[in-house]
Amino acid sequence: MKKYLFLVVFTSCLSGCATTGTNVSEKQTAAFQVGVATESDVEGRLGSPQTKETDSSGTIKIGYVFAKASYKASTFIPVVGLFTGGLNEETNTVYFTFGSDGKLQKTSTQAGKIDVKTGL
Numbered sequence: 055m056k057k058y059l060f061l062v063v064f065t066s067c068l069s070g071c072a073t074t075g076t077n078v079s080e081k082q083t084a085a086f087q088v089g090v091a092t093e094s095d096v097e098g099r100l101g102s103p104q105t106k107e108t109d110s111s112g113t114i115k116i117g118y119v120f121a122k123a124s125y126k127a128s129t130f131i132p133v134v135g136l137f138t139g140g141l142n143e144e145t146n147t148v149y150f151t152f153g154s155d156g157k158l159q160k161t162s163t164q165a166g167k168i169d170v171k172t173g174l
Contacts, residue, residue: 071122071125074120075104075118075119076103078120078146080163086150086161088157089158091158092156092158093150096158097116103117104119105117113153113154114151114152116149116152117150119147120147125139125140126142143167145168148161
């Protein structure tokens with residue numbers, strides 16, 4: 055029994071996970087009212103954005119990007135990992151668009167999943 059417990063704990067430690075960016079929830083996004091919130095309001099609550107875009111009309115679009123990557127457990131199994139290993143990545147980006155008056159015009163969300171395969 056102890057051997058199996060050790061194996062489960064050891065495998066759990068190996069199947070690491072990495073995250074980066076700012077994870078903005080739907081609840082956080084909904085807290086900002088269109089026509090009322092400003093860029094300073096958003097940055098004050100969520101911190102500095104990872105992206106910022108300004109167009110010629112004065113419209114500003116800021117984005118908060120979050121990514122989480124985790125290795126597939128099979129990656130760490132000798133020989134098997136060559137055929138079934140890899141990692142799974144999930145991304146979530148929330149955009150806030152502000153008009154030339156500095157007020158929030160709209161929010162939008164982009165989400166994705168990537169299955170990275172390794173091996174032969």
